[in-house]
Amino acid sequence: MTGNTSTQRMPSYLEYQGKYTGIRAWILSTDHKRIALLYLYSQLFFFLAGLVMGLFMKLELIAPGRQIMGPATYNALFTVHGLTMIFLFIIPGLAASFGNFMIPIMIGAKDVAFPKLNLFSWYLFVFGAVIVLLGIFTGDGPPDTGWTFYAPYSLKTNTNVVLTVFGAFVLGFSSILTGLNFIVTIHRMRAPGMGFFRMPLFIWSLYGTAWIQLLATPVVGITFLMVVADRVLHIGFFDPAQGGDPVLYQHLFWIYSHPAVYIMILPAMGAITEIITTFSHRTVFGYKAIAMSSLAIAFVGYLVWGHHMFTSGMSETARLVFSFLTFLVAIPSAIKVFNWTATMYKGSISLEPPFWWAMAFIFIFMIGGLTGLVLGSVSTDVHVHDTMFVVAHFHYIVFGGAGIAFFAALHYWYPKMFGKMYNKKVANRALLLLFIGFNVLYMPMFFLGFMGMPRRYYDYLPQFANLNLLSTIGSWILATALIIIIVNLLRAKKGTPEEMDDPWGGRTLEWKIQSPPSLENFEEIPVIDHEPYELIEK
Amino acid sequence: MEQNHVAHTDHFDPVASKLGMWLFIFTEILLFGGLFIVYSVYRFKHPVEFHLAAEELNVTIGLINTIILLISSMTVAMSITALQLGNKKLTMILLAVTLVLALVFLVNKYFEWGAKIHHDIYPGSEFLMSLSKGDMLFFGLYFFMTGLHAIHIIVGMVLLAVVFVKVRNGSVNQGRVSLLENGGLYWHLVDLIWIFLFPLFYLIH
Amino acid sequence: MFSGNTSLSGGVDTAFAVIIGISLFFLIGITAVIIYFIIKYNKKKNPVASEIEGSNKLEIIWTVIPLILVLFMFWIGWHSYIPERQVPADAMKIKVTAQMWSWHFEYENGKVEDTLYVPVNRPVVLNMVSLDVIHSLYIPAFRLKEDVVPGKTENYMWFKPMVRGSFDLFCAEYCGLRHSYMGTTVEVVDQATFDKWYASGPAKIDSTVAAVPGAAGKLIVEQKGCIACHSSDGTKIVGPSYKGIFGHKTTVETNGKDREVMVDEVYLKKSILEPNADVVKGFPKGSMPDYKTQLTDEQVGQIIEYIKTLGGAAEK
């Protein structure tokens, strides 16, 4: 094992002086670490924008009737909120930011396979985001179709669907190219001695993710193009007046968008695996099972899209098949949860903030996932489909799962990325507040859904008032907690190199190099002669 | 694997770029894949209309275009062989032939579309709107799919033209055929898609 | 809560109970184990970890047991679902028409209502069509929901209500501006009440009312769902209010050009039958469905009569 911890320190990637200075040193840099930070900042920006919209929606729903906005604004809000959160925050998600940062380091390489393509992907991402934003502020106003763009409503509405959909198409290509880059990197750039089964599990999860990005995204890309063609050229692919089949649109949309939910959650699961293993200070339990379950999720996840369409008038046979496959895809997730728990068995657990974040993740993810089973069963889904129950399910699993894992990863790798440490006490307390706020906000939605309150409802009947009020109060608690968390991260302090290089006692490669890493990560490419989580005496 | 000490200098890995090209081809396959799903569902729903509408298309033009594309596929493949054998001049000739064939394909397509549009058959035209739903879908798909394919031809031509220039100035050469190989792979993909488009649109009798 | 409202809703509730029960078991169980591990294998208590790499036996156990459980959940969900799709032969047929943002229920004798009246203890089948975009008919108390997809005629649902009462009916598929207001109720009444109501025949205007000018038009406007977008009291909903428009000038956009028109009978008729020809300024084009196939000339005439009664030229 050749690290450079004890030898002389190199200027970090943050300080490194290249050809350019100032902002150009960032936006023209092909260094995977700088690109990762570009993604991180843009994602956090969109995340905050989306959150504020969520907050306004909850404010509107605090009581029946009109509070602060009309129905048109509300409809536009949940559409843009969904779009921002899904396409601009959680689909690039952990892969684009932490994946970009960590893949080369964790496999012992100096960069990704195609650094320029990597930068290009970020530009596409920004370009797509700008188009989406243009769609909001120009023409006939923001789209009001929901993030699903269901035809034929999306063909009929007067709002700016074309621009938005086209923006999403561009974002899709950014995602595809990132996935492509990662696959090639993982195949070609592993350090000598690092076989596939010596890669950290975060890398495995990103590998699975990359395949989904590559194979599912083009389907929605072409679907979005068809929507544009329908609106602009009146081809009528999905317009029933011209023979188009709206249900076919839903098939195509979900052929992508179901696998997309695994694009969101797989990297999250990978990061959680790393965190739990590190803080248990032992090797991971069931390495192969976890690695293979990532691939299983990636590939079985392709075949279950129809569970979003149980009430659409699909044939009964299709409902049967999709329900069955949906239940099968829950198994690999279950395997992961069990292995995480087993990894803590006979460990030596240090209770640092990232560990608590991981625990919050497991709990909330379990609720989200288990309610997914209620949705996967046909007769129960028929009742709760398109109600607040679904909204609760996916906030639990998207925000509570992928979103919380994003912050868990941020707390875990923060010292590595910036060489700074936040206030741990504040971090723990804010997390507790977030946990409470989260459950107060979304738990009532399960009951609302079960009682029959449909989603995307601007106004509702009096019997739903109390739970909605409770939920709105939860959103304020959550907001407070998030503000504290972000401020705490911003106020992090520089630590000494000895503390920052390996603050947690991690065993994967990133903890063997200096914090923040130097431009080339490794002065000398390491030769790997041990298992990924094996204990190496220093 | 050799790794030089200065990162970010163009470390050149032909295997990586080939793998990358293949992965890109997969996304293209699925891009058209989505359309083929739409096609098969609508054809399944409107078999008779699709059948009748297809009669409108000219099999001969389709056949000629198929053969043109097949030949161009071969010339690209040959140009790779030529470069591998170090015959730069032949490589350039073969690439030029490929580009010319691609152009002929597009010209043919232009006349074919032109004839349709002349007969008031184009997406959104009043005449088309007066036809049955199956007809509207058939021609909608026809224009959209062959149109997207034509765009791919154009992209492929640009790519091959770039390769042509690079072969001429020597940055793509016997020791470094990677770019030509990848350009070729892309061109074959375009051919591959046409192999399915042709029977699906022209040959439903 | 409202269990047993139909002959099948009890089965669905059982499926809920079973799936949620198993889920709670795992949620609480795993959480408990994790808390126990955190306490027991805390760094302070257990400074040195044991390096355990895994156990194939355990992996198999925790693959197979959940597998069996999910197969069971699948079965119970499917089992309680199949009967929902098997319509009894003697079911009473009701045709449901959905449009932005209203429901219409047409009975076999031609009676059309915007509230769903059904007799208790008798199977009812709803055959549903949509005139514009996708809607979804949702009766929470019955645990039933089915989308209404335009261009499709095979969307249906059936139920046999077991208790009398009034139940909410929602539109559950997002369908535009007033999606959240596209609700009504299901009134489950006993057979006698239903028969009496049913026998009153297709909604006609009896002669006393018919004498009032515009009464017939008012009824059509309510039944055809115009009131979802047009008020009669001057408030702007989606389209312009009918109040006081007749006999006044208004600005419309025709083929992209603004022009002034007089709201008279000819104009009104055109607005109803070809709403996109002249679009009132300040309102989006394409919102209003065209009613060419749905309204007879006589009906259009009655609507115009009604609009006239809402003031306009007469007042000034």
Next chain:
Amino acid sequence: MSEHKNHISSYKSQVIVLLSLIVLTVLTVTITSVHLGPFNTAAAMLIASVKATIVLLYFMHLKFDEKIYRFMVALVLAIYVVVIIITFFDNLYRP
């Protein structure tokens, strides 16, 4: 992954490939012009698949490259086919 050994296809083999592709093309056109009912489409698709395989194996060099490429192509096509089949579970069985 080992560095790939350079297999250079001969001009002759490429001409043979082209000729077989053209023969197959002409074959589809003739087959589909006789009336075979549903078998027309089946035959057309079968021949198209054969042609595609030839292009993949020879022109796109899969036959001479490392196994991993063949494996990936097969995987992608398999997923795609399964997706189509599952889509048809809906359309085939609609009432």
